[in-house]
Amino acid sequence: TEIEQEKLKKGNLADHEWQQLHSRIGRLTDAPIIIDDTPALNVFEFRAKCRRLKAQYDIQMVIVDYLQLMHGKADGKGGGNREQEIGSISRAL
Structure with a gap:
């Protein structure tokens, strides 16, 4: 404004x-605002959900409130440095 x-x-x-x-x-x-508070998504699930919402509702923007709650790997185990994992998640999105 x-x-x-x-x-x-x-x-x-x-x-x-x-x-x-x-x-x-x-x-x-x-x-038309859609709020999805599904807990503990990994990056692959999140991307798939975004694609479904785009196809279904033609969303124009996605806002992630707390990226640190997202898991980088499908099994939810980071297996390393959390900062590197957050960087990897950011790049994947």
Whole structure:
């Protein structure tokens, strides 16, 4: 919205900024948002799920909230340095 974060936090917005914010919130409210909280997915399951959702709902974006909870290998065992595994997961996605 190009509204300064500090002004937004304090609610100190000009009338035109409130209108702009209201308009953007309306767009988000009307957006088809899918939340999937399936626990302990590995990278292969996650990619397959994303492909299914793309085919079924034509999703345009995927947001991963906590990448560190994802497993890199199908068996859920990293077998090494967790930082390297997170890097591998990031590249695979």
